Amino acid sequence: MSRGGLARTLSRLERFENAKLDLEQYATPGELAAELLWTARMAGDIENRSVVDLGAGTGVLGIGALSLGASRVAFIEIDPDAIRILRHNLEGFDADRCDVVQIDVSSFSGSFDTCVMNPPFGAQREHADRVFLDRATTLARRIYSIHNANSRSFLERYAREAGLRFSIIAARSLPLSAAFEHHRKPRVFQEVVLCRLER
Ligand code: SAH
Secondary structure: OOHHHHHHHHHOOOOOOOOOHHHOOOOOOHHHHHHHHHHHHHOOOOOOOEEEEEOOOOOHHHHHHHHOOOOEEEEEEOOHHHHHHHHHHOOOOOHHHEEEEEOOHHHOOOOEEEEEEOOOOOOOOOOHHHHHHHHHHHHEEEEEEEEEHHHHHHHHHHHHHHOOEEEEEEEEEEEOOHHHHHOOOOOOEEEEEEEEEEO
C-alpha cells in the first residue's frame, strides 16, 4: 500500500456522529494519520509489531497500523458510541489481529511494541494529554503522537524527565471543523506537532 493509498483509505472511514466536546473527539484527517504512520513504518515500528491505539475513537490510527501490517492492534477507547463506529470501520479486517477495549486509558495495562495516539489536547480537561503520555510510556517503547504545537516545550521537558528520546516529525495545521469548509471565511486551524518518543 502506498502512502497516498493509505491516506485515501483512512479518509473514507466513518467519522464521529456527534463528536463529544468533553472527550475532545476529533477524527484525525487521513492525510495527517498517513504521515504519522508512514514515518513509524519506515522506522520499523509497525510491520509485524504489536500496536496500541490510545483514545482510538473511530479507529483512524489503529486501522492505518493494521493496513500497514501490524501483527495486532489494541484499540483503547472510553466512549461506547465511538466504539460502535470503530467496530463498523473494522469490518473486513482480521478479527484475530484486533482487540477493542472500552476502558479509561489510565486503567489500561499491557505491553506493546508501539503506541499511536491523537490524545485530547487538554482544552477541556487540563493535562488530558499528560494522562495519555504517562500511560503510553508504560505500554510501549515507541510512541507516535499528535499534540498541540503550543505543548512543544512541555513535551520536551516531559521527555527529558522521563528519560525518553524526543523528536518532532513534522509541524502541521489541522482544519478544526469540516463545517467551515462551506464558508467563505478562512477556515479555523489548530497548529499541531507530530511527535516520536523513544525509550
Ligand atoms: N484516535 C482517534 C480519535 C482522537 S480524539 C483519531 O485519531 O481519529 C480523542 C479520543 O480519545 C476520543 O475518541 C475520546 O473519546 C477518547 N478519550 C478521551 N479521554 C479518554 C480516556 N480517558 N480514556 C479513553 N479514551 C479517551
